[in-house]
Amino acid sequence: MLWTFFAFLSAVFAALTSILAKAGIEGINSNLATAIRTTVVLVMAWGMVFITDTQHGIMDISKKSWIFLILSGLTTGASWLCYYKALQIGEASKVVSIDKLSIVITVILAVIFLHENVNAKSIIGSLLITAGTLCMVL
Template sequence: MWVLFAIGSAVFAALTSILAKIGIEGINSNLATAIRTVVVLLLAWGIVFATGSQAGIANISGRSFLFLILSGLATGLSWMCYYHAIQIGPVSKVVPIDKFSVVITMVLAFLFLHEKMDLKTVIGGLLITAGTFVMIL
């Protein structure tokens, strides 16, 4: 089932880039990011309340809250950079660089989460890196 959600994530991420590039025309990128963030906030909380998940808030540890907050800060900074990049640059060049986060994530997962890095993962990371450079040159 996770594969279907991962595919959905990829499709919606692709739509995000195209829709954002069209919508950001003539608007400050920070304002556009703020509008997008409000929509995401309302959608996320709507799903939480629709599924009754809000009851789990009391069970979240301080450590989890801290890392969720840090993750939120990283997301916000990523979105701010991304929106500014697509406003001043071509989406077809910005997106491959943005998706290079896959390789960065693999390295960070190896370093900090001690996930296994096998030959297949290394080759895949190298191919993504090479593909990124081919796309942006």
């Protein structure tokens, strides 16, 4: 269950990202702030590729994987641009609450496109996340 450890760390870093971004975005155009953040992420990601000596695997990536990775990158970029704009003009706690509706949307899309099974716990959890989001923003 090593994945749960990394998933938890991801949540902690995502929370820190929101707080640090809100503190750093004051007086800066949100698109410029996103570009700066993205540059740091890009350098960090390629740094990890070279540190782990996995750069040679780039030649083994299939056309299908390239297409989906590019589409994923475009949607990540769109998400970050919208997130930073919302963070710049809204309260961090409310912006992050709405942003986390991505969990519910992911469950729905995973069922539709990946044909993943959803059980009662997933449905109840999704309903609770939605209710919690509404409580936090209304």
